[in-house]
Amino acid sequence: MTQQMAYRPRRSVLYMPSSNERALEKAKTLPVDALILDLEDAVAPDAKDAARENACAAARSGDYGRRELTIRVNGLGSQWHDADLAAAAAAGPDAIVVPKVNSADEVRLLVAAMEAAGAPDHTRLWAMVETPVAVLHAEEIARASDRLACLVLGTNDLYKEIGATFAPGRAAIATSLQLALLAARAAGVAVVDGVFNDVKDGHGFLAEARQGREWGFDGKTLIHPGQVEPANDVFAPSAAQVEDARAVIDAFEQAQAQGRGVATLNGRLIENLHVDTAQKVLATAEAIAALS
Template identity: 90%
Template sequence: MTQQTAYRPRRSVLYMPSSNERALEKAKTLPVDALILDLEDAVAPDAKAAARENACAAVRSGEYGRRELTIRVNGLGSEWHEADLTAAAAAGPDAIVVPKVGSADEVRCLVAAMEDAGAPERTRLWAMVETPVAVLHAEEIARASDRLACLVLGTNDLYKELGASFVPGRAAIATSLQLALLAARAAGVAIVDGVFNDVKDADGFLAEARQGREWGFDGKTLIHPAQVEPCNEVFAPSAAQVEEARAVIAAFETAHAEGKGVVTLNGRLIENLHVDTAQKVLATAEAIAGLS
């Protein structure tokens, strides 16, 4: 059964190394929708324990306002995973992010471990899709538990696993991205795109963010604060889109009130699917406005 979840803006999802206390402090001021307090790739082995403490303290602080706070633990099978998951569950973030989830069974094991560790009901699971196996089983992963709220693309690892080359347009991983998108939409969960690595290439970032938005992603994971505001703009409905959505709904309602069987707006036929899309645009715009 497809899950039905209320829309929550996840336009910009910024990775923050939890070993860097200055970065955690700066994150309190950023106009970001969600933060991934990272215990994995961005943290050296000898800093793992301190990073874990910092991330949990940040979650408990209550100082991050409306931002969605998540903790990325080290992966299943790593020496840090169990301690990370136990501590994160006790801290009670909005979600626990787990790298390299490869099957529905792993999702169920993770959910059971979260529950055993006392994670509050509101703490969801975000599963990272970053291997060929995960892509091929993405729908099973997305449907494995009602606690799973989001798929996160790990595109760097996906490139590595495929032996593919980084090129503009991402042709080498387009099929993988779109399969993951299909899985998320079939299961009714959110999905965010992978990172763009060159923080100095603003035009390249915008092009990739727009591609992700056009394909249907809810947002994009980020590695630098400078990427937050342009990402927010790309993944938000424009003023023109909001105006058009209102016009579509008004035209549809007026036509039905007048008993007309055919609805048109500026010569274009309006059907139920167009109304549904318009309502989603308005709901998205309202949710984003509610963040401020």
């Protein structure tokens, strides 16, 4: 059964190493939609315990305002996973992000562990899609639990697992990205694109973010604060798009009042599906405006 989730802006989703207390403090001031406080790749083995304590303290603090606060735990099977998941669930962030989720059974196992550890109802699960197996089972993963709210693409791991080489345009992983996106839409959950690694290449970042937006992603995961505002701009409706959406709705309503089932606007045929798209544009713009 398809889940229908209320729209929440996730244009910019920034990874922050939880071992870095200065970074956690800076995150309170960034115009980011969501934060992933990382216990996994960005944290050295000897800093894992301190990072876990920092992330859980941040989740409990209430100091991050309207930002969606999530914690990425170490993966299933790692020596830190059980302690990470139990501590994160008890801290009650907006979501727990789990790397390399490969099956619906793993989703159900994770949800059971979260609930056993006392995760409050508002703490959702975000599953990372990073392997060929996960891509091929993405719809099953996305539908496995009502607690699952978002698929997060792990593009660096996808390149590695496929044996592909990065190139602008991402042709090597385009099929994987689009299959995951289709799965998320079929299940009614959010889906967030992978990271762009070169923090000095602003033009490359914009090109990749625009590609993700054109394909249908809700937003992009980020590795540097400088990527936040460009991502926010790319994944938000423009003023022209908002104006056009209002015009589409007005034209259709006028046609209906005259007993017609379709309308025209500047030579374009307007049907129910165009009105649905226009309403989504307005709802997205309103949700983003409510953040400020």
